[in-house]
Amino acid sequence: MSEAGFRLLDVSVIHASELRKNYGDFAAVDGISFDVAPGESFGLLGPNGAGKSTTMRMIGGTLLRTSGTLEVLGLDPETRGPEVRASLGVVPQSDNLDEELRARDNLIVYGRYFGLPLSYLKPKADELLEFAQLTEKANAKVNSLSGGMKRRLTIARGLVNEPRVLLLDEPTTGLDPQARHILWDRLFRLKEQGVTLVVTTHFMDEAEQLCDRLVVMDHGQIVAEGSPSSLIKQYSSREVAEVRFGSERNAAMVDELRDLAGRIEVLPDRILMYADDGEGLLEEVHRRGLNPVTSLVRRSSLEDVFLRLTGRSLID
């Protein structure tokens, strides 16, 4: 592509303005605006049903928007689908691999959809299998692979056209902790190579690990935007003291704790007390003779940000 063709890149890889998707009366995506910069790792964090997948599919031009503006690499994905998707890697929320084909053939067939020549695809497939740590499984049929292997293969498949932008819809849902860390490591390497990542997740630790910047989504709307640390700084205290008095007593204790912390959240199983000095707060709780059954102090997370913004947990 000529330099001129992608001049917009200097500004935004993805530009969305008042983006909306309605199903009948229901707004799955309710007028959201955001920009993704080149090389950035951008996140959409929100609970199930927030509208993350809907947004991702509109970016790839495989879902028609109801209204609003959307530009990917300077082009409208609805009318310039082939041009946009040639530069895009898509990892959908649920794997849609060719179950009957071998792992390696999945990469090659998918690459052929792009019209990539076999002379390119054969070495590329091996390279990607290596990247996904699936070299030993190259000739295994997909339906014999574990969930984690399938997920890695789907991600490898999304890289077959050497995309400039990689869309990852819930990349690690359903993976065990070790597999998640391997994946994060792989994605981090891609980012280092300049690939722009757009990640949806409902795991706050994933958002914190992967994203330079993110938007918090709820009910189709963006409720906050920023880097993980700036969001935490803005919407939460530095630390959180979690105390449990047993499910019957929790509610009764709240009044006695209220004046100790700047903010208190009562969850069914525990009470969260927000403060910059969590240990100090906990000492004060004990000094008052309010002995919780268990207690701990931790750093604030995006989970706390979400709770603050919506009054709900990310994962119900």
Next chain:
Amino acid sequence: MAEPTTATASEVATVVGTGGVDHAALAARSRVWGALHVAQRQWVNEIPFIHIVLLTALGNPIIYLAAMGIGLGALVTSQVAGVPYLIFVAPALLVSTVATSGAGWGTWPIMGGFKWEKNYFAASATSVTPGQIALGETIGMTARLILQGAAFWVLGLPFNAWHSPWSVLTVPIAMLAGLAFFAPLAAYSATIEDEGIQFNLINRIIVMPMFLFAGTFFPLDVMPIYLQWIGWISPMWHGTQLARVAAFGMAYPLEGVVAHLLVLVAYVAVGLVLMRRNFFRRLTK
């Protein structure tokens, strides 16, 4: 397209190549050739099973030719349409075999591509368009229909089923009849989200009657006039008539030949338009 670079073995462990692919060139090629890129999948998937595909494709014709041509032909000693029964029935068998395949491939496999295998959704995330996916599936099917028709024709040779070299035209005619079933049914199948039980019904109330009233085993005009319309709307009958003209020069008015061709082409054209529309809707909703 610029030659993409690939990482050397030493780089592989840490990096996966990015930046060598010319995306604009990819998109430009996709715009032109996307449908063919989609069509290739059927072949990649099927090459390991090619012997099974061929066996099932050819098993039926052999049995048909033997049973109908030779068995039934021994009973039907008088000539039909001026030729021995085997010569009369062979082009029709070729057409109905291929057309029935076209009908079958337009149902479960298309629905499965959306529902079970989801390969259409996978493809739609690449540089091809939904319309190209529909067209690519049709091209892949066309190749199968031709292969099946050609195999049938070759098999007819030792049975002495063909009078003239023109009989080879039955292959493209059968392909057209097969597509006339495939495209409209595929358009419908692209809309089905449930378990597809309606396919049994379609087979029984549409495909079977169209086969039985296609004039395969006897000329349609021996049927009572109030049943003949089933043949008239059947792509199989139009294909059969054309195939007989080609195979043994059955006496036929030129307008008739043109009309049969037009009907088949119309079925395919309307089917393709609907198919592209429905693929687009399903893959963008």
